[in-house]
Amino acid sequence: ALELDPEMVLAWNNKGWSLAELGRHEEALPCFDKVLELDPQSYLAWNNKGRSLADLGRYEEALVYFDKALEINPQYVEAWYNKGSGLLVLGRYHEALICFEEALKYSPRFAPAWYNRGVALLMLGQYEEALESFEKALEINPYYVKAWNNRGGILTKLGRYEEALHSFDKALELNPLDAKIWYNKARILEKLGRTEEAQKCDEQARKLNPNLFQ
Numbered sequence: 011a012l013e014l015d016p017e018m019v020l021a022w023n024n025k026g027w028s029l030a031e032l033g034r035h036e037e038a039l040p041c042f043d044k045v046l047e048l049d050p051q052s053y054l055a056w057n058n059k060g061r062s063l064a065d066l067g068r069y070e071e072a073l074v075y076f077d078k079a080l081e082i083n084p085q086y087v088e089a090w091y092n093k094g095s096g097l098l099v100l101g102r103y104h105e106a107l108i109c110f111e112e113a114l115k116y117s118p119r120f121a122p123a124w125y126n127r128g129v130a131l132l133m134l135g136q137y138e139e140a141l142e143s144f145e146k147a148l149e150i151n152p153y154y155v156k157a158w159n160n161r162g163g164i165l166t167k168l169g170r171y172e173e174a175l176h177s178f179d180k181a182l183e184l185n186p187l188d189a190k191i192w193y194n195k196a197r198i199l200e201k202l203g204r205t206e207e208a209q210k211c212d213e214q215a216r217k218l219n220p221n222l223f224q
Contacts (some may be wrong), residue, residue, distance in 0.1 A: 019049045026058055037061040053082040057089045060096075069096045087117040094126055098133075106130045121150040125157050137164050155185045162194060166201075174198050189219035 026041030042059035045052050060075030076093035079086055094109030110127035114122060128143030144161040147154050162177030178195040185191070196211035215222055 015048065016019055019045055019052060019055075022048070023052070023055055023058065026062075027057070030058065030062050033065075035066050038062045044152055053079040053086055053089065056082065057086065057092060060089070061092055064092065064096050064099075069100050072096050085116050087113045087120060087123075091120070091123050091126070092115075094123070094130070098126060098130060101133075103130045103133045107134070119150050121147045121154060121157075124150065125154065125160075128157070128160060129137070132160065132164060137167055140164055143167070153184055155181050155188070155191075155219040158184070159188075159191050159194065162198070163190075165199060166194075171201050175202070185216060189217075189222050192218065193222055 022041050022044040026038040026045065029035070029041065030039035039059060039062055039168040042055045043063065045055035046059070049055070056075045056079035060072040060079065063069075063072035063075060073093060073096050076089045076096065079089040082095070083089070090109045092112035094106045094113065097103075097109060107127060107130040109201035110123045110130060112113035113123040114127065117123070124143050124147035128140045128147065131137075131140035131143060133186035141161065141164045144157045144164065148161065151157075158177050162174040162181065165171070165174035165177060175195065175198045178191055178198060181188070181191045182195065192211045192215035196208040196215065197204070199211060212223075
C-alpha cells in the first residue's frame with residue numbers, strides 16, 4: 011500500500027481545485043484521482059471530483075462521487091448541496107429537495123441551499139413553500155439577484171403582481187444587464203395594464219439579448 015503523505019495529498023488536491031476553478035475540469039480529474047489513490051478517505055477529493063464531473067455535464071457519474079463523500083462524512087454540507095444541484099439538473103426534484111434540507115440542517119445560513127431548495131419546490135408546484143425559501147435566501151443575502159428574480163416569478167404565478175414587480179425592480183437594481191429580468195418585468199407590467207412601460211422593458215431586453223424573442 012502507498013504510504014500516506016499529507017503534504018502530497020494536499021498538493022494534488024490543491025492542484026485539482028485550481029484547475030477546476032479555471033474551468034479545466036478534464037485536467038483536474040486525474041489530480042483528484044491521485045489524491046484518492048493516496049488517501050481513499052479524502053471526502054474533499056471525492057466531492058471535488060464529483061463537482062468537476064458535474065461541470066462537464068456528467069451528472070450521473072458525479073452523484074456517485076458525492077455519495078462517496080457523504081458516506082465518509084455525512085455532515086459535509088458542500089457534498090449535500092452539490093448532490094442536490096446535480097439531482098435538480100436531472101429533474102429528480104424530490105431527491106434534490108432532501109439534499110438541500112440536509113445541507114441546511116448542518117448550515118442553516120447557507121443562502122445557495124435555500125435558493126436551490128426554492129427551485130426544487132417551484133418545480134414541484136409548491137409555490138408558497140418555494141417563496142419562503144427564496145425569501146430566506148434573500149434574508150441571508152439581499153444581493154442575490156437570482157433569488158429576487160425567482161421570487162418575482164412565483165409572485166407572478168400567485169397573482170401578486172405589484173409585489174412581483176418590486177422583486178424584478180430589485181433584481182434589475184443589482185444587475186441591469188440581465189435581459190431575462192427585463193423580459194419578466196415587461197410581462198408583469200402588461201398584466202398591470204402598463205403597456206407603454208412594458209414595451210420599453212421589452213426594448214431593453216431585446217437590446218441585451220435578441221434571442222429571447224425568437
